[in-house]
Amino acid sequence: MAFELRATPVPEPEASGYRFAFYEDTLLVEINNGNLSIPTTESLQQYDKLPEVSIYLGRLDAIPCFAGGIKTSSFPDDKYKLIGLRQLFGQIDDELFWLAARAYHLANWDRNTQFCGRCGSKTELKDNEHSKLCPSCNFAMYPKISPAIIVAITKENKLLLAKNALNKSNFYSVLAGFVEPGETLEECVAREVMEEAGIEVKNVKYFGSQPWPFPDSLMVGFTAEYASGELVIDKNELIDAGWYTADELPPIPGKMSVAWKLINWFVNNHKNA
Numbered sequence: 516m517a518f519e520l521r522a523t524p525v526p527e528p529e530a531s532g533y534r535f536a537f538y539e540d541t542l543l544v545e546i547n548n549g550n551l552s553i554p555t556t557e558s559l560q561q562y563d564k565l566p567e568v569s570i571y572l573g574r575l576d577a578i579p580c581f582a583g584g585i586k587t588s589s590f591p592d593d594k595y596k597l598i599g600l601r602q603l604f605g606q607i608d609d610e611l612f613w614l615a616a617r618a619y620h621l622a623n624w625d626r627n628t629q630f631c632g633r634c635g636s637k638t639e640l641k642d643n644e645h646s647k648l649c650p651s652c653n654f655a656m657y658p659k660i661s662p663a664i665i666v667a668i669t670k671e672n673k674l675l676l677a678k679n680a681l682n683k684s685n686f687y688s689v690l691a692g693f694v695e696p697g698e699t700l701e702e703c704v705a706r707e708v709m710e711e712a713g714i715e716v717k718n719v720k721y722f723g724s725q726p727w728p729f730p731d732s733l734m735v736g737f738t739a740e741y742a743s744g745e746l747v748i749d750k751n752e753l754i755d756a757g758w759y760t761a762d763e764l765p766p767i768p769g770k771m772s773v774a775w776k777l778i779n780w781f782v783n784n785h786k787n788a
């Protein structure tokens with residue numbers, strides 16, 4: 516599979532292609548012989564269910580891809596199903612999953628920017644870039660991306676893992692937090708770790724990044740080493756935290772997350788340590 520972002524020329528809105536159609540927070544998928552796929556223009560047109568607004572994403576193996584919202588959750592044919600994006604991971608090809616995630620981010624942005632935030636007029640989608648323009652006051656709106664840091668902190672052969680107060684599942688993960696205006700990513704790492712766990716870190720190194728469209732984040736991963744301080748958790752953010760060796764990890768997040776990749780990095784580097 517080869518995805519080409521926003522290749523030009525932009526096809527006509529009715530063009531043949533894949534339609535990543537969202538009903539609120541769920542994606543419409545087509546099921547054929549038990550396999551999930553993304554519906555095509557033709558398959559949705561037969562039910563008159565093409566999204567009213569379609570945002571052009573680019574081409575997947577030369578086939579145009581569009582994202583948009585649909586207003587109905589009912590289909591006369593049970594080969595269509597609405598599915599939460601996170602549930603989709605592992606059920607379709609990874610590249611297609613991340614394309615659906617990109618589509619979800621843009622479809623959400625479209626849903627949330629129907630009107631100008633400055634003057635309240637109806638906005639217009641531009642067709643030469645992912646942006647909207649207010650026809651009354653010329654205010655330009657771009658898809659909102661909220662950067663967040665996520666950091667694996669090691670202390671000798673142990674990794675700091677914590678259970679988040681807001682997370683309903685039982686897993687423990689590495690620390691994470693949103694970047695504040697005016698802050699560098701490195702400053703954010705230091706602040707978040709101090710606020711949430713009361714410790715100082717050193718040797719902060721970039722690990723990798725991943726879009727996280729739930730609803731609009733970009734997770735920027737780091738590794739770091741414990742420098743000083745006593746572990747004291749912020750009870751508003753965390754329920755529990757502790758240092759774990761690679762062979763005694765608590766339940767951890769799933770493979771689609773940067774958290775899993777960071778924890779997996781730790782395990783691979785600290786096996787039998």
Ligand SMILES: [Zn+2]
Pocket residue numbers: 631632633634635636649650651652653654
């Ligand atoms: Zn305006």
